[in-house]
Amino acid sequence: xxxxxxxxxxxxxxxxxxxxxxxxxxxxxxxxxxxxxxxxxxxxxxxxxxxxxxxxxxxxxxxxxxxxxxxxxxxxxxxxxxxxxxxxxxxxxxxxxxxxxxxxxxxxxxxxxxxxxxxxxxxxxxxxxxxxxxxxxxxxxxxxxxxxxxxxxxxxxxxxxxxxxxxxxxxxxxxxxxxxxxxxxxxxxxxxxxxxxxxxxxxxxxxxxxxxxxxxxxxxxxxxxxxxxxxxxxxxxxxxxxxxxxxxxxxxxxxxxxxxxxxxxxxxxxxxxxxxxxxxxxxxxxxxxxxxxxxxxxxxxxxxxxxxxxxxxxxxxxxxxxxxxxxxxxxxxxxxxxxxxxxxxxxxxxxxxxxxxxxxxxxxxxxxxxxxxxxxxxxxxxxxxxxxxxxxxxxxxxxxxxxxxxxxxxxxxxxxxxxxxxxxxxxxxxxxxxxxxxxxxxxxxxxxxxxxxxxxxxxxxxxxxxxxxxxxxxxxxxxxxxxxxxxxxxxx
Amino acid sequence: xxxxxxxxxxxxxxxxxxxxxxxxxxxxxxxxxxxxxxxxxxxxxxxxxxxxxxxxxxxxxxxxxxxxxxxxxxxxxxxxxxxxxxxxxxxxxxxxxxxxxxxxxxxxxxxxxxxxxxxxxxxxxxxxxxxxxxxxxxxxxxxxxxxxxxxxxxxxxxxxxxxxxxxxxxxxxxxxxxxxxxxxxxxxxxxxxxxxxxxxxxxxxxxxxxxxxxxxxxxxxxxxxxxxxxxxxxxxxxxxxxxxxxxxxxxxxxxxxxxxxxxxxxxxxxxxxxxxxxxxxxxxxxxxxxxxxxxxxxxxxxxxxxxxxxxxxxxxxxxxxxxxxxxxxxxxxxxxxxxxxxxxxxxxxxxxxxxxxxxxxxxxxxxxxxxxxxxxxxxxxxxxxxxxxxxxxxxxxxxxxxxxxxxxxxxxxxxxxxxxxxxxxxxxxxxxxxxxxxxxxxxxxxxxxxxxxxxxxxxxxxxxxxxxxxxxxxxxxxxxxxxxxxxxxxxx
Numbered sequence: 001x002x003x004x005x006x007x008x009x010x011x012x013x014x015x016x017x018x019x020x021x022x023x024x025x026x027x028x029x030x031x032x033x034x035x036x037x038x039x040x041x042x043x044x045x046x047x048x049x050x051x052x053x054x055x056x057x058x059x060x061x062x063x064x065x066x067x068x069x070x071x072x073x074x075x076x077x078x079x080x081x082x083x084x085x086x087x088x089x090x091x092x093x094x095x096x097x098x099x100x101x102x103x104x105x106x107x108x109x110x111x112x113x114x115x116x117x118x119x120x121x122x123x124x125x126x127x128x129x130x131x132x133x134x135x136x137x138x139x140x141x142x143x144x145x146x147x148x149x150x151x152x153x154x155x156x157x158x159x160x161x162x163x164x165x166x167x168x169x170x171x172x173x174x175x176x177x178x179x180x181x182x183x184x185x186x187x188x189x190x191x192x193x194x195x196x197x198x199x200x201x202x203x204x205x206x207x208x209x210x211x212x213x214x215x216x217x218x219x220x221x222x223x224x225x226x227x228x229x230x231x232x233x234x235x236x237x238x239x240x241x242x243x244x245x246x247x248x249x250x251x252x253x254x255x256x257x258x259x260x261x262x263x264x265x266x267x268x269x270x271x272x273x274x275x276x277x278x279x280x281x282x283x284x285x286x287x288x289x290x291x292x293x294x295x296x297x298x299x300x301x302x303x304x305x306x307x308x309x310x311x312x313x314x315x316x317x318x319x320x321x322x323x324x325x326x327x328x329x330x331x332x333x334x335x336x337x338x339x340x341x342x343x344x345x346x347x348x349x350x351x352x353x354x355x356x357x358x359x360x361x362x363x364x365x366x367x368x369x370x371x372x373x374x375x376x377x378x379x380x381x382x383x384x385x386x387x388x389x390x391x392x393x394x395x396x397x398x399x400x401x402x403x404x405x406x407x408x409x410x411x412x413x414x415x416x417x418x419x420x421x422x423x424x425x426x427x428x429x430x431x432x433x434x435x436x437x438x439x440x441x442x443x444x445x446x447x448x449x450x451x452x453x454x455x456x457x458x459x460x461x462x463x464x465x466x467x468x469x470x471x472x473x474x475x476x477x478x479x480x481x482x483x484x485x486x487x488x489x490x491x492x
Numbered sequence: 493x494x495x496x497x498x499x500x501x502x503x504x505x506x507x508x509x510x511x512x513x514x515x516x517x518x519x520x521x522x523x524x525x526x527x528x529x530x531x532x533x534x535x536x537x538x539x540x541x542x543x544x545x546x547x548x549x550x551x552x553x554x555x556x557x558x559x560x561x562x563x564x565x566x567x568x569x570x571x572x573x574x575x576x577x578x579x580x581x582x583x584x585x586x587x588x589x590x591x592x593x594x595x596x597x598x599x600x601x602x603x604x605x606x607x608x609x610x611x612x613x614x615x616x617x618x619x620x621x622x623x624x625x626x627x628x629x630x631x632x633x634x635x636x637x638x639x640x641x642x643x644x645x646x647x648x649x650x651x652x653x654x655x656x657x658x659x660x661x662x663x664x665x666x667x668x669x670x671x672x673x674x675x676x677x678x679x680x681x682x683x684x685x686x687x688x689x690x691x692x693x694x695x696x697x698x699x700x701x702x703x704x705x706x707x708x709x710x711x712x713x714x715x716x717x718x719x720x721x722x723x724x725x726x727x728x729x730x731x732x733x734x735x736x737x738x739x740x741x742x743x744x745x746x747x748x749x750x751x752x753x754x755x756x757x758x759x760x761x762x763x764x765x766x767x768x769x770x771x772x773x774x775x776x777x778x779x780x781x782x783x784x785x786x787x788x789x790x791x792x793x794x795x796x797x798x799x800x801x802x803x804x805x806x807x808x809x810x811x812x813x814x815x816x817x818x819x820x821x822x823x824x825x826x827x828x829x830x831x832x833x834x835x836x837x838x839x840x841x842x843x844x845x846x847x848x849x850x851x852x853x854x855x856x857x858x859x860x861x862x863x864x865x866x867x868x869x870x871x872x873x874x875x876x877x878x879x880x881x882x883x884x885x886x887x888x889x890x891x892x893x894x895x896x897x898x899x900x901x902x903x904x905x906x907x908x909x910x911x912x913x914x915x916x917x918x919x920x921x922x923x924x925x926x927x928x929x930x931x932x933x934x935x936x937x938x939x940x941x942x943x944x945x946x947x948x949x950x951x952x953x954x955x956x957x958x959x960x961x962x963x964x965x966x967x968x969x970x971x972x973x974x975x976x977x978x979x980x981x982x983x984x
Contacts (some may be wrong), residue, residue, distance in 0.1 A: 011501070011543050013523070030685060031505070032607075032740050071630060079738075088741050091619050115524075115848045116740045120613025127583050127619045190770040206528050248524050248608045281729075433517040 001027055001075045003060035010063040013244070014111045017046035018061030024050045032114045036078040039069055046239045052485045083107040085115055090124040098137040105141040108238045112315055118245035122253065130255025130295065136304040138244050138255065142263035143305070147234045148214055149186065149269040157185040157272035157356050159230035162277055162294075163195075164284040166319035166426075167441075169329040170276075171199045172206075173336050173349035174356075176378035181362050186220045186268055188230035190286070191245065196438055197306045197326045197428035200223055200229035205330040205397070205435055206389025211296060223382050233265035236260070240390045252284055258301050265307060272359045274306045274352050278316025288313065300366030307460060310355050314348060318417040322344035325438015325459070327429035329398045337376040338394070344372070344444070346380055400429070400436040402466040406473050408449045412481035417445060421478035425458060429469035434461040443479070455479045493519055493567045495738050497553035505736070510553030511539035516542045519569055519809070522604045525782045528570040531561055537570055537604050555605070557591050564918060575599040576609055582616040586876040590629040597633040600730045610737035614745065622747025624789065628796040630747065631879045635797070639726045641678065641705055642982040649848050650762035652753055654769055654786075655687075656776040658811035658911045658918075659933075661821040662768075663691045664698075664719060664850075665828050665841035668870035669861045671717030679710045680722035680760055685739065688819045688918035688930055692721035697822035697889070697927055699880025715874050727759035728752070738904035744776055747785060752795050757799060764800045764851045766844050770808025774911045780805065802847050810909040810937045813837035817923035817930015817951070827870040830886070838862070892921070892928040892951035894958040900941045901971040904973035910935055915969035917950060921961035926953040935971070947971045 001023065008018055015043040017035060019027070029035060030050045034174055036043045037060075046066065055061035057367060062069050065175045096104075104121065107113050113121065130138060159174050172189055187207075189199030200209045211219065211227040216233070231240070232243040235411050239260045246252060265273050279285040295311035302309030321332040321342040335341030336349065353366035369375050380390040388394075422439060430437030440457045458473060460466035493515065499965040500510060521527060521540045528537045529552075538558065547553035554561050578592040588596075594694060596613065599605050604844070605613070622630065641801055651666050670677045679699075681691030693700045701721040703711065708725070711718040723732070731752045738744060757765050767790050777786060787803035794801030813824040813834040827833030828841065845858035861867050872882040881888075916929060922929030932949045935941055950965060952958035 009546050011546065027923070028919045029813045030739060032738065049503075054503065069505070084741060088743075091741070091743070093619075114740055115607030116611035119608035120615045120741050120743075122608070123583055124619070125618070127585075147848045188873050244523065245608050246524060248606055249576060249583070249612050251580075251612075267967075344528050426692055426868070427520045427734075430518075 002072050003058060003075055004072050005069045006055055006059040006061050007067055008054070008061040008063050009163045009288055012063045012065055014047050014061045014114065015045065015065045016049050017066065018051050018055045018267060020048045020053050020055050020057045020059065021036065021050050022057050023141065024373040025046065026442050029077055032110065032116060034078040034081070036076045037069070038074040038076070043067070043403045045110070047114050055195060069077045071297060074180050074367070081107050081112055083113065087117060087121050087124055089263055090128055091120065093128045095131060096134050101134065101137045102144045105145050105238050106311045108241050109145050111241070119289070120451060122242065122245045122251050123249070125256050126251045128424050129253070130468050132300055134161045135258050135297065136301050139262045139266070139305055139319060142236045142238055142259055143266045146237045146267055147213060148267050149216065149235070151184070151269045153184055154271065155183060155184050155360050156264050156269050156271045158187065158268065158273040159352055159356065160265065160273060162257060162261070162275065163282055164419060165316045166422050167196065167321040167324045167329055167345070168319070169199065169202050169321060169333055170345065170349040172333045172379065173345070173375070174352050175227055176224045176382060177349070177353045177366050177375045178191040178356055179223060179377040179382065180369050180374045181357065182224065183356070184220050185225045186216055186270055187225065187227050188233065188235065188264065189227065190230055192414055192432040193243065196324050196421070196423050196431035197329055198432070201228065201326045201432040202333070203227045205326050207383045207386035209386070219385050223378070223385050224368050225378070225382050226266070226386065227382065228386070230264065236263040239264060251257050254297070254349070262298070262301055262307065263303060266305055270307060271358065273302070274359070275309060275311045276352065277311055278312055278314045280315050280317035281416065283316025285316070287393065295395055298453070308404060310359055310360055312352060312355060316419070319419055319422055319441060320348060323438060324441070325425045325429070326435040327397050327399060328438040328459070334392070334394050334397070337370070339371060344377040354453070398436060400461045402460045402463050403457055404466060405454050405457040406470070408451055408453045408455055408481060410451050410481060410483065412449060412483050414443050414445050414447045414449060414479055415482045416480040417441070418478050418480070421476045425469050425473045425478060428465065428472050429460040430462060434465070436461050437465065449481065495550060495562050495567055496549040496555050496564050497761045498547055499559055499784060500546070500553040500555050502962050504555040504557055506539050506606065507557045508536065508541050508555045509558065510541045510543050512547050512549045513542050513544050514549050515861065516540065519567065521569055524608060526570040526573070526604065527569045529561070530566040530568070536561070537602070539606050545957050554572065555721045568853060573599050573604055574982060577607065578615055578767040578876055579609060579613050582620055582689045582751070583612065585620045587623060587628055591818065593618050593626065593629045595631070597637050597730050600733050603733070605736070612732065614737045614743050614748070615741070618743045618745040621745070627747040627750050627789065628793050630751040631754045631758070631793055631797055632805060634638070634730055634751055638757050641708065641727070643676070643761045645676055647675060647852050648761050648763045649675050650679065650757050650760065650765040651844055651848065652757065652765065652767050654749060654776055655752070656774070656911060657770045657808045658687065658753070658914050659813040659816045659821055660770070660811070661691065661694050661813060661825055662837065662841040664695060664825045664839070664871065665715045665867070666844050667719055668874060669841070669845045669858050669867045670848055671715060671745045671874065672866045672870040673849065673856050674716065675848070675854060676712050677717045677850050678708055678760055679717065679719050680725065680727065680756065680858070681719060682722055684924040686915070688816050688915050688923035690924070691719065693818045694821045694825065695719045697818050698884060699875045700877035701878070711877050715870070715877050716879065717870070717874050721873065721876070722756065728755040731756060740947065747790070748910050750790055751868055752893065754790070754793055754797060758797055761881045762799060762849065764814070765794070766847045767801060767803045768806055768844065769803055770806045770958065772807050772809035773908065775808025777808070800851055802851055804844060804847060808911070811911055811914055811933060812840060814933045815930060816914055816918045817921070818927040819889050820932060820951070821929040823886055826884070826886050826889070829862070831863060831872050842943045876907045890928060892926065892953045894952045894955050895949055896958060896962050897946050897949040898943045898962070900943055900947055900973060902973060902975065903942050904975050905938045906935050906937050907939060907973055907974045908972040909933070910970050910972070913968045917961050917965050917970060919966050921950050921952040922954060928953050929957065941973065
């Protein structure tokens with residue numbers, strides 16, 4: 001069937017093409033089917049959407065992703081891609097071969113799978129799991145589909161946290177200490193998807209984070225370290241597309257987590273990496289034994305792809321540090337580098353660096369580099385290289401002008417602080433879009449509090465967002481208190 | 493957040509709303525998230541799409557499904573619906589409660605689940621299955637969400653085939669025989685999705701098929717039977733939405749099949765139903781033991797919802813009848829009613845009717861009603877009631893003017909005819925859109941053929957479609973021959 005291209009001003013993730021219902025019936029195409037578009041010998045795959053009016057008969061509507069098409073094209077119903085067959089095999093609990101996983105990664109990368117198929121891929125891996133061998137092959141396939149940064153050095157350090165813990169902003173403390181010890185650490189980080197701040201969002205308070213691979217290499221040659229946004233480079237690019245499909249059901253299948261993390265590391269050229277696995281109520285891993293199991297798998301897949309991996313299992317049952325939200329977390333980071341700041345954030349960072357030092361054969365102590373001020377100096381050097389103000393200090397980190405403090409409704413001990421609820425409240429307050437919005441925690445788990453004592457303050461840039469956040473805070477028990485004498489909570 | 497509605501001329505299955513990226517970030521909304529739209533006290537759920545240009549800041553683009561909105565609305569990020577939690581539970585292999593399944597069915601009906609979630613629902617049920625009790629609850633939930641036809645009679649018959657067999661057009665033979673015996677049989681059928689003809693497509697060759705529930709009642713009061721398109725009435729409406737998500741991966745999870753079929757029957761008011769379960773190479777059920785197992789489950793769920801079910805297990809390894817495609821199949825049907833026609837189609841239809849007669853306590857023989865001409869007379873009566881031409885005969889059923897015959901490449905026996913490949917060829921030829929396109933099978937399994945003997949003829953309304961179909965036919969072995977002497981196929 002020959003159709004004339006018509007541009008439709010729509011942005012879509014997938015290469016959607018819009019057919020008039022009559023043409024679709026002629027072609028035998030149903031919504032979500034794929035068609036093969038032949039344009040001067042080039043063959044492109046489109047995913048079918050059907051309309052009665054938007055596109056008339058004889059025309060083929062194309063969205064922005066295919067906007068380079070013009071004139072007349074030939075259309076054929078395409079057969080289902082091989083990768084869909086392999087997804088079905090995974091649903092049938094079959095072991096996938098290296099080539100099968102490569103097909104899947106390739107088709108995801110080219111947006112050839114529709115959302116139903118993406119949902120099936122993620123749930124198939126979630127319900128039937130990936131064997132160690134499948135995980136290794138998936139890691140390699142995800143690495144190979146994107147760019148790779150080449151380094152001449154023998155040791156390229158990296159750290160990663162599997163996430164889920166609010167305020168866990170150790171990267172901007174770890175990177176300068178490691179870099180100050182003469183070890184290269186080119187760190188890429190993500191922006192927030194469902195959290196109030198990603199490391200890239202927090203770093204943006206200090207400096208630019210958007211750099212090309214060439215610029216990253218220059219930054220690291222100059223200062224030994226960088227802290228940039230991973231989204232600006234094409235390292236393991238299918239990861240983001242998979243995350244998009246994991247998001248609606250909050251699925252985080254283990255094998256996929258390992259492949260996603262390690263393919264990013266491998267692409268960045270890391271040779272030695274420490275991975276932080278927080279566990280406990282409200283974090284991604286339920287219990288200590290699952291955390292140990294995950295750590296072992298990370299190490300074994302690391303072996304396979306020639307990367308040295310150490311894991312640290314940490315408690316993930318409450319936020320780390322005091323601040324939640326880009327500017328708040330930036331303040332915690334700067335305070336730690338200045339020798340103050342939240343003790344838990346400092347100790348966790350030092351522990352991670354010590355593991356990197358041990359792996360890299362560095363004789364120095366992380367604490368010495370921090371306490372001598374070398375880390376702060378290196379941090380300012382990196383900020384400057386990333387076009388930030390190297391003289392920034394905590395006074396410059398202004399918080400949102402609208403604020404309200406949540407107080408204890410009774411005497412008691414803090415027994416739990418929910419990462420999820422604290423994050424939700426901070427997001428309602430405007431984080432991460434509003435950099436100055438967020439939460440300042442005044443009490444952590446274990447603290448003894450009296451009625452009316454301040455638990456946390458919510459900051460926002462806009463009054464209406466503050467109100468929404470406070471409304472949510474009053475509705476949920478983000479900070480859980482236990483009475484001093486009994487387990488009695490309240491009479492309803 | 494308050495936004496002004498802007499109409500976007502796009503047809504979408506789901507209630508898609510399009511947000512400018514800045515507003516989406518302000519709201520903290522990711523693609524596929526849900527928002528709650530408040531419009532004069534009414535609360536509507538939308539699924540988020542994000543744009544940089546199509547919709548400017550401060551506006552909310554709404555597609556046709558929400559085109560009734562206008563002016564300013566208030567937008568809130570909606571929490572994930574409960575049903576998504578239940579889908580996740582199913583992925584974790586938990587047993588779902590009655591209320592959980594009701595939530596899922598309700599949200600599917602209201603298009604509140606995005607495609608990733610629909611994919612997860614279908615794959616979750618596919619990988620972890622549904623227990624008998626879950627299947628019963630799902631059947632009831634699917635029935636209750638739609639309309640129900642109420643009848644005063646004690647016996648309302650019905651038949652159903654779980655499908656997958658090309659040319660299996662028994663309904664237009666079964667219905668008139670049953671109706672002629674004085675038993676009411678209000679039959680709703682589907683149109684083709686991936687096949688070259690659904691029963692509704694074939695019936696459309698003879699008469700109208702688009703009727704309301706009231707009209708269906710009138711038709712059945714008048715003639716005892718009808719053969720209409722199920723899509724024109726709101727019986728078990730979520731079925732079509734689930735089929736859409738099953739289609740990309742060709743998933744047909746057993747529990748869902750049972751719930752879908754029986755909810756349609758129950759909604760139509762059936763009390764006695766015979767279900768045809770074809771099995772064998774290329775059909776939906778692999779082997780006899782799976783077919784028996786499925787039959788038992790149909791009967792047990794039937795018991796639960798107070799419907800008498802008998803199942804017939806049939807061979808599904810090759811097409812039934814000679815014709816494939818709307819007009820071809822109409823010709824087979826009319827020939828059988830006239831006392832000729834393909835023997836397999838006739839015998840299968842008679843067997844199904846005999847089971848219905850046994851269930852309904854009818855003393856007559858199906859064959860007598862067919863051979864006496866009473867069935868043909870009743871068929872013409874029903875056609876007339878459905879605004880068709882009661883005097884139609886096989887001469888009037890013109891086939892496509894472009895035709896080409898595929899011949900045997902060697903001497904041998906026909907050992908297999910692939911339902912799937914025959915269907916694909918017929919679809920390439922234009923069926924079901926082109927009513928006169930399709931295939932006429934000259935030989936069936938078991939036939940002895942000589943080289944150059946005619947195997948099947950492809951008919952098309954358009955030359956280019958005929959060529960495409962023949963190209964596919966030459967590329968695939970739709971009719972498989974085995975040599976007379978040895979298992980040797982060909983030397984390559």
